[in-house]
Amino acid sequence: MNNEKLNIALLQMDINAGNPEANFAKLEQMLEKAVSGGRKLDVIVFPEMWNTGYALTEIEELADANGERTKQFLSAFSAKHQVNIVAGSIAESKADGVYNTIYAFDRAGETIADYSKIHLFRLMDEEKYLQAGDKLGSFQLGGQEAGMMICYDIRFPELARKLALGGAKLLFVPAEWPNPRLHHWKTLLSARAIENQMFVIACNRVGQSGETSFFGHSLVLDPWGETIAEGGEDEAIIYAEIDLSLVDTVRGKIPVFEDRRPNLY
Ligand SMILES: O=C(O)CCC(=O)C(=O)O
Numbered sequence: 402m403n404n405e406k407l408n409i410a411l412l413q414m415d416i417n418a419g420n421p422e423a424n425f426a427k428l429e430q431m432l433e434k435a436v437s438g439g440r441k442l443d444v445i446v447f448p449e450m451w452n453t454g455y456a457l458t459e460i461e462e463l464a465d466a467n468g469e470r471t472k473q474f475l476s477a478f479s480a481k482h483q484v485n486i487v488a489g490s491i492a493e494s495k496a497d498g499v500y501n502t503i504y505a506f507d508r509a510g511e512t513i514a515d516y517s518k519i520h521l522f523r524l525m526d527e528e529k530y531l532q533a534g535d536k537l538g539s540f541q542l543g544g545q546e547a548g549m550m551i552c553y554d555i556r557f558p559e560l561a562r563k564l565a566l567g568g569a570k571l572l573f574v575p576a577e578w579p580n581p582r583l584h585h586w587k588t589l590l591s592a593r594a595i596e597n598q599m600f601v602i603a604c605n606r607v608g609q610s611g612e613t614s615f616f617g618h619s620l621v622l623d624p625w626g627e628t629i630a631e632g633g634e635d636e637a638i639i640y641a642e643i644d645l646s647l648v649d650t651v652r653g654k655i656p657v658f659e660d661r662r663p664n665l666y
Pocket residue numbers: 522525551552553554556577578579582585
């Protein structure tokens with residue numbers, strides 16, 4: 402892989418709440434489509450909680466035990482197609498409860514990182530059914546540092562800044578971000594990209610779950626905050642090519658990281 406250029410696909414899918422079978426089938430269909438015709442991809446990204454959706458009242462029974470099913474399926478796919486995968490997030494059950502967890506796979510199919518959402522979203526009762534993670538998530542993607550956050554996490558600028566200070570040049574954000582807060586979604590993602598001078602790759606879901614509707618608008622933003630690719634409101638695979646050398650260019654032109662005054666704030 403050329404370390405500077407990355408070809409990305411975002412699977413902006415609908416999710417069937419409470420039906421992992423349907424969601425695994427949908428994901429497989431979209432994955433096959435993403436790589437069809439011999440298309441060469443460097444990384445594929447999915448939305449948040451794609452295996453179960455927000456079926457929170459049944460989440461203990463539905464969640465993937467230690468992520469085993471997800472890991473088996475995606476490890477085989479990534480190795481077969483030699484593609485990195487940032488596997489959105491899944492509901493994953495562990496001995497002490499259910500977590501909202503991202504797994505990252507490299508081209509050899511190895512699980513190279515995991516991150517469990519650290520900020521639970523009380524407006525959707527996450528704190529009643531899920532456990533919060535207690536560590537940050539980052540990994541090496543083709544020799545470059547990448548950070549991970551999930552949905553509500555983007556409201557916490559300190560988290561993205563910490564990942565950037567740790568060397569992240571790109572940030573992956575799986576989400577199930579609902580209507581009516583499209584303005585917040587776009588503004589917060591742009592702010593995280595601009596203030597940290599990093600690429601932001603944010604994959605949202607579409608469709609309806611009970612009373613809640615999801616608007617898609619998955620986004621790939623460059624370190625200037627410019628939009629490289631944006632989804633509409635329907636299910637789609639969104640492709641983008643990014644050039645990571647732009648991060649150093651932008652950081653060189655406006656040296657935000659050198660000009661910080663952390664002793665004052
Ligand atoms: O912060 C928001 O407005 C949406 C967050 C959310 O839906 C989530 O974290 O699942």
